[in-house]
Amino acid sequence: xxxxxxxxxxxxxxxxxxxxxxxxxxxxxxxxxxxxxxxxxxxxxxxxxxxxxxxxxxxxxxxxxxxxxxxxxxxxxxxxxxxxxxxxxxxxxxxxxxxxxxxxxxxxxxxxxxxxxxxxxxxxxxxxxxxxxxxxxxxxxxxxxxxxxxxxxxxxxxxxxxxxxxxxxxxxxxxxxxxxxxxxxxxxxxxxxxxxxxxxxxxxxxxxxxxxxxxxxxxxxxxxxxxxxxxxxxxxxxxxxxxxxxxxxxxxxxxxxxxxxxxxxxxxxxxxxxxxxxxxxxxxxxxxxxxxxxxxxxxxxxxxxxxxxxxxxxxxxxxxxxxxxxxxxxxxxxxx
Numbered sequence: 001x002x003x004x005x006x007x008x009x010x011x012x013x014x015x016x017x018x019x020x021x022x023x024x025x026x027x028x029x030x031x032x033x034x035x036x037x038x039x040x041x042x043x044x045x046x047x048x049x050x051x052x053x054x055x056x057x058x059x060x061x062x063x064x065x066x067x068x069x070x071x072x073x074x075x076x077x078x079x080x081x082x083x084x085x086x087x088x089x090x091x092x093x094x095x096x097x098x099x100x101x102x103x104x105x106x107x108x109x110x111x112x113x114x115x116x117x118x119x120x121x122x123x124x125x126x127x128x129x130x131x132x133x134x135x136x137x138x139x140x141x142x143x144x145x146x147x148x149x150x151x152x153x154x155x156x157x158x159x160x161x162x163x164x165x166x167x168x169x170x171x172x173x174x175x176x177x178x179x180x181x182x183x184x185x186x187x188x189x190x191x192x193x194x195x196x197x198x199x200x201x202x203x204x205x206x207x208x209x210x211x212x213x214x215x216x217x218x219x220x221x222x223x224x225x226x227x228x229x230x231x232x233x234x235x236x237x238x239x240x241x242x243x244x245x246x247x248x249x250x251x252x253x254x255x256x257x258x259x260x261x262x263x264x265x266x267x268x269x270x271x272x273x274x275x276x277x278x279x280x281x282x283x284x285x286x287x288x289x290x291x292x293x294x295x296x297x298x299x300x301x302x303x304x305x306x307x308x309x310x311x312x313x314x315x316x317x318x319x320x321x322x323x324x325x326x327x328x329x330x331x332x333x334x335x336x
Contacts, residue, residue, distance in 0.1 A: 001289055003324035006298060007317045009288035010068040014154060017061045018180070019161035019171050021076035021101065022110040023087040024055035029125070030118050045115060045125065054090045055112055057161030059273050059314075060195075063280035063302065064159075065094045068317040073097035073155075075147050076171050077140050083109035083130065100147045106137035110164070132169030141173055148176070152183055155190070157283045160206065161276075162196035172196070181205050184238070191287045195279050205236040207286075209279055212244045228252055239292055243278055245271070249296045260296040263304040263327065270310045277306040277315055301327075 033046025054062055057076060065072045074096060078084035080103050087109055091098040108130050115125035136144075152158060160180055164170025172180075181204040184192040194203035200210045201218040210218065219226045222234060232240035232252045239253040244262075251258045281302030286295035305323050306313035 001291075001294060003298065003301060004321045006285050006288050007068055007321060010284050010317070011070045013069050013156045013284055013287050014071040015061075015064045015069045015157040015159070015283070016073050016075065016152065016155040017057045017064070017159045017161055018075045018148060019057045019159075020110055020163040021057045021061070021074050021078070021087065021091075021098075021161070022055035022112060022163065023058070023083050023090065024053045025083075025086075025111060025113045026051040026053075026116055027113055028116045028118050048118065052086050052090055054087060054094075054096075056110070056163035056276070057159070058087070058091065058096075059276035060159050060161055060280050061091070061096050062094055062314045063277045063306070064157075064284065065096055066314045066316045067280060067284055067302065067320065069157075069284060071097070073100060073151070075100045075144060075151075077102045077104060077107060077136070077144060078110075079103070079108040080105045081109055083111045100151065102140055102143045102147065104137065104140045106140055107132045107169075131164070131166060133166040135168045136171070136173055141175060144171060145176055145179055148179060152190075153187075157191045157287050158183070158193070159279060159283055160192070160194040160196075160203070162194065162199055162203075165197055172199075174202075177202060177204075181236075191283050193279060193283050195275070201231065201234060203235060205238050207238050207241065207283075208232070208235050209241045209243070209275075209282065211275055212242055212247075215240075215242045229257070241282065241292075241296060243275060245274075249278075249300060251292055251296055253292060258293055260293060260300060263297075263300045265304045265308040266323075267308050269308050270313065271307045273313055274303040274307050277313065278303040281315070281320075 027047045028049040029045040030048045034043050036043050088098050111130040113128040117124050162172040184205040192206045194206040195209045242250040246262050248262045249260045278299040282295050282299035285298035302315045305315035305319050
């Protein structure tokens, strides 16, 4: 099925992203403005410009919206702070429904602050991240689960974004994972995908997506060796998708193992957010086509567009279709 045909079907799909909906802040500092503080004599960083975008699960949501999903919403938790306000505004700018976010003074908004040198254009200082490393407050967890229960049946696609790298503090608690497992088991017509940086092995009966590093870490944690088929069985016999950058994507399902070739970008600029854009393309194409291999190929196509952009790039439907046409024309010329 052509990319253009798939994309036309996306407008009928309602997509929900659940988990760590974060704020990315790109803070541009002028190295000439680094005079020591008068009070402490510690050199300062003079931020002269700040740009914001949504990160982690928010990047998935951005790509779902940009690819033409009919409706996109998020469920997550934010602090009652300025970063939370900025995150809501960034989501609104993409027409993403954020009304199911839970705002609480029991946590702070998960925020990545990246420091960019205006002279070189490079990120050359340690990142400043605002994280949560304590278990969710019970009232926040309860409200998140209640919000999910109230709306999940309205969505065709559900993406779980478990991006927190601390043992505690992420949105996907054990109780929330059990709720997701129950939905994935009882509603096989829905595409439910789990994407987790450090805990993919804790999810059950969901389509599991991990990059190679994450999949290897999960295998070694469980078995002491790399065994992707066994990891897939541990998760519960739903397909396992392992992305490997330029080496392509491996699929493990009832038919065994398949490899879907990577699609080279026009130019590799920044691979930040490639996995999130792949996940968005994968779930939409899977719901639209019902074919995992075709969906993975489309996910690779989407990520080939985003890694040709700086920052956590977003691929629009128009850009993806144009890229597909370039590749098709090139294939036709090479055969003639």
